[in-house]
Amino acid sequence: MSDGLPPAHAVVDAALAAAGGAGCVVLVEDRSEADVRFATNTVTTNGVRRARSVTVVALADGDRGTSAGVASRSGAVDPVDLVRAALADAEGSPPAEDAAPLLGGGADDRFGDEPATTDLDVLGGVLAALGGAFGRAERSGTVLAGFAEHAMVTTCLGTSTGLRRRHVQPTGMLQLVGRADGGARSAWVGRGTVDFTDVAVEELEAALAQRLAWAAARVELDAGRYETILPPGAVADLMTYLYGVASGADAEDGRSVFSASGGGTRVGERLATLPFELRSDPGAPSLECAPFLAVAASSSRASVFDNGLALERTAWIHDGVLQQLFYPRARAARSGCTPAAPIDNLLLELPGETASTADLVASTERGLLLECLWYIREVDPTTLLLTGLTRDGVYLVEDGEVRGAVNNFRFNESPVDLLSRATQAGATERTLGREFSEWMPRVSMPALRIPDFNMSSVSPAS
């Protein structure tokens, strides 16, 4: 796709030149995306799009410290105008509490390369397979719905201190829901991928068919606490929420589940008896993500001053002990902690475990197997109590066998608490969270066995 936008590196250089030697960070994000939705056994909406967003962080030094101004615009921006807008905000701001010297460093070899692109051709195989799948579904009384998308996001980051970083992030996912008997039986499968070469619609269809077959028998159960096997995808959504609230500042201010009673944080405290590791790693195979920080706005998790910060394998929880929270550099210095910024993937592992979800089922005397969780919202931040629903598949397991589908439940549970109560974990595998994959598509998780998962009430939904 040809277009009239100037190269990203030229935009970075022009904006830095416009800043005239003042402290400045320029972030150019080129997005190329293609997606298709489907429902009622046919394709519905789709989209192909190309977007560019340019963010300038301009710094102003004053007697009392450095302040920052941030401005973002899309498309063919005028760098001079954008720098002027950011600088005006910087000059009107008090010194920034997250101020830290801009990072220097080298230039990536491919900094000047064209942005990566994608289009619907990447989904050609999926679309062709879906055509057949819809026909088979219709004949078998199943209704398919779902979503396939592929994105290539090219980030170019430059600073007035000479840093030039570039990262190309491919993201893909396919989700498929099958409903039968007017929705009384339903199942979901989702796969994360880089390029769709490893995704076979037929394999997903087979997984759906198995679950819909499991649901041929139906069991009504009351609310209560049940031994429950959370599959990797459900664990992903719960851990993604936990990851999202891991701000050191919030913990120090007494405002989070990671606040220590009486002040300070829970870093160093054992959260789980099992030696879990929750980590992020830009180099994790098949989950590769940017090895440097690129943020267009400061928050309690990350600072615009830290743009370009090298991101490395970081254990948030190690050996069951809380190890690290998010700390922008300035806050970390004040608190005497190690700085750490959010990294775009998340892995939970219980070292040495090799069991699959099916193995966990096989060793269950009586319990529930979930497929996924939905509408997960915070009820109490002090414990990170979350509420939500089971969706598209709850199954009763007896003597190692799935006996049938159970009604849905509303749950009330804290992911921090679940880690402490888990009695078994399976092997860590690439998965996709049903709800939060939109924000955290690169996840590897194990299945977890929870002896007493709190199903708070029955949901008549299916």
Place this chain on the structure above:
Amino acid sequence: MPRETRAFDPDVLAAVREAGLAEARRLGATDASLRVEDVRSQVVSLRDAALETSIDDTELGMGLAVVHEGSVGYAATVEVTPDAAARLAREAVGAARAVAIARRRPVELAPEPSHGEVTWASPHATDPTTVPFTEKLALLEAWSQRLLDADGVDHVTATVRCVSEHKHYADLAGTVATQHRVRLQPQVTAIALEHDGAGFESMRTLAPPVGRGWEYLHGDGWDFDAELAELPELLKEKLAAPTVAAGRYDLVVDPTNLWLTIHESIGHATELDRALGYEAAYAGTSFATPDRLGTLQYGSEVMHVTGDRTVVHGLATVAIDDEGVAAQSFDLVRDGRLVGFQLDRSIAAAAGQDRSNGCAFADSALHVPIQRMANVSLQPAAGDGPTTTELINGVDHGLYILGDKSWSIDMQRYNFQFTGQRFFRIEGGRLAGQVRDVAYQATTTDFWGSMEAVGGRSTYLLAGAFNCGKGQPGQVAPVSHGTPSVLVRDVNVLNARTEGGR
């Protein structure tokens, strides 16, 4: 000086729509529409009176939708030139061709006549995005400091979000609409740490987001001064309040809380695309299916719910929607019975309806319009109607709930759970101090079926949200919900602490 509001150049727009629509027609599109959008979004957020987050983002983009040989296609870019528009037409038709292999039924759009040239702006005095950053900062600093200075407040978060949305729409039927909307959302949260150092309580302002200008923050539509004045004392009382005893209670629900219950359990449940299965993989379906239209008893007889895209200051209010359909107002629930659905053009056609009722929206030129929520509102009692105090007087043992906080509802919109900002015990018809840790849980039709009374016009408030999510890729829509205070009998109340195992 405020920056100039960026207005569209009419010559550029004329050239762009001509190029895009002509190319779409030439390629055989039977329907085509083009949107150019310039959306400026700002966030200023302070933590303990110090600036934490500043966002000032302007997205100028263009999108083109086609129906081509029974398939739809959508393409978008951030370039706004005639060449780019023509290219989008080719890409959109290309997308329609690419997906045809998996299309089992043709897509049709319910007809909509041309509305000619339409120009519309949401009523406001000052576009909030043109107010200087320093002025926003100064106001939030003053608000934060005032609370931090108060006894018992340990931390304060203050945020204001401002949006200015310019949309230019043109279609093959001949409608050319140029619209400008503004909106803003101020939120201030005071936090008090527990005396024993374990945990905290918070209390947020109840001021709703609105389709108004910056004047809203200076008293036009809300009394922020009064609200900030009472917040510390209310928080202190909440921190010292007993935890709620779980059980069944009669609830008087304030509009500042009930709007969200309406949004989740009525607003989304009466979206026909959901009911037909178009959101089965994501947002979900609905228990309120078309075969139950006219027969489903949604709630008690005092329940009258409307959908509209016309109410003044409404966040979903427009003149023309993103498919060229004129804004309308319609009944969804009348005398407690389901009588209508929210529609866009393709869903209207799929359901055999003559016309869309104007609920198409896209949150950006980069996204395809889909059916999104109208302002869905519960109507107050006719005449003078009861006041909130009169509703409370009618309760022997209950709770008065104000402010929204946590929310969750299942994918068919049956089972929901909400918390809130403030919970007052009601004993013998009178308020008897705050309790904490309240969550109410119910099934949609049970809850609305137990609604004994709706308050009068004096209790009515237009509240709403900036952040309604739907669709894949995800889109975020602003929407308002008007509601009076209501009295609901015998609702299940949980204790959130007990639920958390503490």
